[in-house]
Amino acid sequence: MLRPVLSIKNGGAMSSIQDLGRWGYQHEGVPLSGALDVFSAVMANRLLGNSPGEAVIEVTLMGFEAEVLDDVFVSITGGDLDARINGGYAEPWRAYHLKTGDRIAFRAPISGCRAYLAVEGGFDLQPIMGSYSTDFFAHFGGYRGRALQPGDVLDRRDPGHGRAIGGRRVVSGILPSYNENLTVRVVTGPQLESFSREAVALFFSSEYRVLTTSNRMGLRLEGQPVPPVTGELPPEGTPPGSIQVPADGQPIVLLRGCQTTGGYHKIGVVIAPDLDILAQARPGAAIVRFQAVTLKQAHEQYLRWCKALQTSDP
Amino acid sequence: MQMGNCDPSSLDIVPAGDRACLIRWHGDGNPAKRVSALFRSIQSAKVSGVVDAVPGFETLLVYYDPCKIEWEELCVRLSGLEWKAGDDAPSRTIEIPVVYGGEYGPDLEIVAELAGVDTNRVIDMHTSATYVVYFLGFVPGFAYMGDLSEALRLPRMVKPRTRVPAGSVAIADRFTAVYPSESPGGWRLIGWTPVALYDIMRQPRPLLQPGDRVVFRSVSSEDARQWPTTGG
Numbered sequence: 001m002l003r004p005v006l007s008i009k010n011g012g013a014m015s016s017i018q019d020l021g022r023w024g025y026q027h028e029g030v031p032l033s034g035a036l037d038v039f040s041a042v043m044a045n046r047l048l049g050n051s052p053g054e055a056v057i058e059v060t061l062m063g064f065e066a067e068v069l070d071d072v073f074v075s076i077t078g079g080d081l082d083a084r085i086n087g088g089y090a091e092p093w094r095a096y097h098l099k100t101g102d103r104i105a106f107r108a109p110i111s112g113c114r115a116y117l118a119v120e121g122g123f124d125l126q127p128i129m130g131s132y133s134t135d136f137f138a139h140f141g142g143y144r145g146r147a148l149q150p151g152d153v154l155d156r157r158d159p160g161h162g163r164a165i166g167g168r169r170v171v172s173g174i175l176p177s178y179n180e181n182l183t184v185r186v187v188t189g190p191q192l193e194s195f196s197r198e199a200v201a202l203f204f205s206s207e208y209r210v211l212t213t214s215n216r217m218g219l220r221l222e223g224q225p226v227p228p229v230t231g232e233l234p235p236e237g238t239p240p241g242s243i244q245v246p247a248d249g250q251p252i253v254l255l256r257g258c259q260t261t262g263g264y265h266k267i268g269v270v271i272a273p274d275l276d277i278l279a280q281a282r283p284g285a286a287i288v289r290f291q292a293v294t295l296k297q298a299h300e301q302y303l304r305w306c307k308a309l310q311t312s313d314p
Numbered sequence: 315m316q317m318g319n320c321d322p323s324s325l326d327i328v329p330a331g332d333r334a335c336l337i338r339w340h341g342d343g344n345p346a347k348r349v350s351a352l353f354r355s356i357q358s359a360k361v362s363g364v365v366d367a368v369p370g371f372e373t374l375l376v377y378y379d380p381c382k383i384e385w386e387e388l389c390v391r392l393s394g395l396e397w398k399a400g401d402d403a404p405s406r407t408i409e410i411p412v413v414y415g416g417e418y419g420p421d422l423e424i425v426a427e428l429a430g431v432d433t434n435r436v437i438d439m440h441t442s443a444t445y446v447v448y449f450l451g452f453v454p455g456f457a458y459m460g461d462l463s464e465a466l467r468l469p470r471m472v473k474p475r476t477r478v479p480a481g482s483v484a485i486a487d488r489f490t491a492v493y494p495s496e497s498p499g500g501w502r503l504i505g506w507t508p509v510a511l512y513d514i515m516r517q518p519r520p521l522l523q524p525g526d527r528v529v530f531r532s533v534s535s536e537d538a539r540q541w542p543t544t545g546g
Contacts, residue, residue, distance in 0.1 A: 235370050
C-alpha cells in the first residue's frame with residue numbers, strides 16, 4: 001500500500017534523496033554518492049527511530065517547499081536553513097509532528113548550507129545497488145535518478161511503531177557548530193612528497209575562500225595558489241576529502257558526491273568527521289584553513305565520530 | 315617515507331586519509347594486471363573491516379572502517395593476501411562503432427593538427443589498434459583503455475568542458491575511453507558511439523570489463539543512428 005507523505009512544491013536550489021552511500025561498486029566506476037554531511041543524515045533518522053541508512057532529503061541552501069499529505073513525525077537536522085512549518089520557525093536537530101495539509105519550507109541559510117529532512121518509517125523508495133542515494137552521474141537511484149521537482153510525491157513506509165517522538169532532540173553535547181571560519185584536519189598524502197616543502201608550508205598556513213562554483217562533487221577554493229606538481233598522475237582512486245591541486249594551484253576538496261578516480265596530485269585528505277563540517281561551508285562566505293594531523297590522531301577522531309553516530313537515543 | 319607507512323612486502327601501503335589507503339607497486343610488469351589480481355584477491359578474501367576497493371592504473375585504493383580494523387593489522391592483512399597476476403581468462407573482443415569528427419567529434423581536427431597528421435590518419439590510427447580495458451573509474455561504466463599510439467598521446471585540455479555528451483569517444487594521454495553519460499570532462503573528443511556503456515537493468519551493468527579487448531570501427535552517422543542500442 002502506498003503511503004504518500006510529501007508533495008514537493010519547490011525543489012529549491014537543489015534537493016535530492018540520499019543515504020549513507022552506494023558502497024561496493026566503485027570498481028564499475030559507480031561513485032559513492034550519499035549525504036554530504038553523514039552525521040546530520042544519521043541523526044535525522046535516529047531522531048525518528050529509523051535505521052541510520054534510511055533515505056533522507058538533502059536540502060541545499062534554500063527554496064525547498066513541500067506539503068504534508070499524511071500525519072507524520074519528521075526530523076530536521078544539519079545546517080539552519082530557516083526551516084518553517086506553516087510559516088513558524090522550526091529549529092534543526094529535533095523531531096516534529098506534522099499534520100495533513102501542513103507546509104514545510106526552507107527559506108535561507110542562517111548557518112551551514114545543507115539540511116536533512118527525514119520521515120518516520122523512512123521514504124518508500126527502491127534501492128539501486130543497495131543504496132537509495134541519487135547518482136547524478138548516470139541518473140539512477142533516489143527519486144527517478146534526479147533532484148526533486150515540483151509535483152514529485154514521496155511515499156513512506158509503515159514505521160511499525162506508534163511512539164510519540166515529537167519534540168525529541170539531539171543531545172546538545174554532540175551538536176556540531178557551523179562557523180564561517182573553519183579549520184579542518186587533514187591526513188597528509190598520498191602524494192605529499194611530490195609537492196615542494198614551500199608548497200606544503202604555504203598550503204597549511206593559508207586560508208581559502210569557498211567559491212560559488214562548488215557543488216556536490218567538490219569545493220572549489222581560492223587563496224594563495226599552491227605551487228602545483230607538474231604533470232598528471234596515472235588515474236587512481238580518489239576518496240572523499242581528497243585535496244587536489246590542479247595546475248592553477250587553487251585546491252579542490254572532493255566531497256562525498258565525487259567521482260571515483262582522478263589524476264590530480266593530492267596534498268592530503270580531510271578526515272571523515274571534518275568532511276561533515278566542511279560540507280556545511282557555504283560557498284561565497286566560508287573561509288577554510290587546513291591542519292595536518294597524524295594518522296593516529298585521525299583515527300582517534302574517527303572513533304569518537306563513530307561513537308556519536310551510534311548514539312541510539314539522541 | 316612518510317610516517318604511518320607500512321611496507322613489509324613488495325606492496326607499498328600509504329594512507330589516503332583516515333579511512334582509505336593506497337597500495338602501490340615498485341618494479342616492472344603490467345600494472346593493470348597486478349591491480350586486477352589484487353582487487354580480485356581482496357574481494358574474495360573478505361577481510362573484516364575492508365569496505366571497498368577501487369582499482370586505478372597503477373594503484374589500488376582500499377577503503378576500511380577504522381572502528382573495525384586497526385591500521386597495523388590492515389597493513390599486515392593486505393600484505394599477506396595471496397595474489398598472482400596469473401593468466402586471465404580468454405578475453406572478449408568488443409567492437410565499438412564510432413562516427414568520427416564533425417559535430418560528433420569536435421576535437422578531431424585539433425588532435426590531427428597537434429599530432430601533425432590529417433584527420434583520416436587519426437581515424438586510421440584510432441581504429442587500427444586493439445585496446446585493453448585497464449580499469450573502470452570516474453563515472454559508471456567509464457573504461458580506461460590503452461595504449462593509444464604514441465602520435466595521439468596528448469595532454470588533457472587546459473580548460474575542461476562542463477558538458478561532454480554521452481557516447482563521446484575521447485582520448486587523453488595513453489588512454490582512450492567513451493563517456494557513458496553526460497558529464498564534465500577534459501579529454502579530447504574525436505567521435506561518438508550509440509552503444510550504451512552502462513545500464514543498471516543489464517547484467518553485467520558495464521559493457522566493458524577489465525581485460526576486455528576493444529576495437530573501434532568507423533561508421534557513418536546514418537548507420538550509427540540505426541544502431542540497435544542495448545537497453546538504456
